[in-house]
Structure formats: structure tokens, C-alpha cells
Amino acid sequence: MRKKSHLFIYLFAALAIGLSGCGDDGDSTNNDNGGSSASNNSGNGGDRPSDSSMGSVTLNLSGEVSASRAGFADFSEMDFGPTQTWELSMNDISPQTFSLTLMAISDTATRPSPGEYIIGAASNDPGQFQAVYTHIEDGDFVNAVEYTSQRSGGGVLKIETSTDAKVSGTFEFTADRYAEPMDATPAGTIQVTGSFEATPRQSL
Secondary structure (H helix, E strand, C coil): CHHHHHHHHHHHHHHHHHHHHHHHHHHHHHHCCCCCCCCCCCCCCCECCCCHHHCEEEEEEEECCCEEEEEEEEEEEEEECCEEEEEEEEECECCCCEEEEEEEEECCCCCCCCEEEEEECCCCCCCEEEEEEEEEECCEEEEEEEEECCCCCEEEEEEEEECCCCEEEEEEEEEEECCCCCCCCCCEEEEEEEEEEEEECCCC
């Protein structure tokens, strides 16, 4: 009888979890704002988590891609021997429609103080950030398109708040894509503006 009682409890728990999961899926579908947009689509893209501990970002794109996006934002610092990186990472989910990274790369890169910083090539300059924006159509990573400030374009990153717990500010920059890595002329250009409130990256 004890074994049968335990089996009944396990089956009941599994059924309850399954029903709860079905309810969550329904909510997620109702809150989804649609997928990635093409050049003339101003949709909001994927979802932004409501958990404030994951940070937040809102941005607008124009040029080859015209859209509004919202997602979450975090920051991290990594040490690769003589080279250090500090980066802001931003993206949305369900489906993922974009990824944006603003990264400083140098032998002294660390969390920036409040102020204005150049967005450009970021070649061993702690006062300069490199921007990489990836346009993703409805979570289709195979055909994702990358735009970068590394070769041309650029703009300004303004840090308004900078603590161990939060980094916030705004950004405005242009970024280009190239049909082939060695092409001298961009195949397309986007303009990106936005604001963010990033939290420390959560370790897995």
C-alpha cells in the first residue's frame, strides 16, 4: 500500500506541473509582440523579461532596418592575460530578434565611470567601445545579419550611472554590414539609438 501511495503522489505532482506549464505557455503567447522586422516594419520584436534583476534596454533602428526593440541588458568584465574586456550585452527573447554588444578592449578595460565614450573601432583604447548589432529574423540565427562599428560608422555612449550593481545610460551610433569580409564599401548601414539599465551578468 505504501508503494501505491507514493506512486499516486508522484503522478499527481507530475499532472499538476504539466497543467501549470500549459498555463504559462498560454500567457507567453498572448504577450508576444511578434518577431523580427524587415526594413519597413516597426514591430517591437521579442519579449523583454519582467524581472528587473536582468536589466533592460529599449532601442530604435533606422536605415536598412527600421524597428523598435526592447530586451534585457547585463554587463561583464573578462581578463585574457594582457588583454581585458568590459562589455554591455543586450538582447530579447521569444523569439530573439536582436543582439547588441558594446565592448571596450584594452590592457586596462574596466567598468566605465559616468561620462561620454566614443563608439568606434575600440582598438586597445579604454575610452572607446566597439558596437556589434546582430539582426535576427524570428530567431533564425543561421541567416542573422551583423552590423559593426569596427571599420566605419560610430557614435557616442553616455554612461549616467556606474556602480557594481547597475550601469545605465544611452547610446547613439551607426554600424555597417559588409557582403564580404574584405569589401571596402558597406553593403548596408543602420542607425541605432537607445537607453539601458544593465545589471551584472548572472553566472550559470
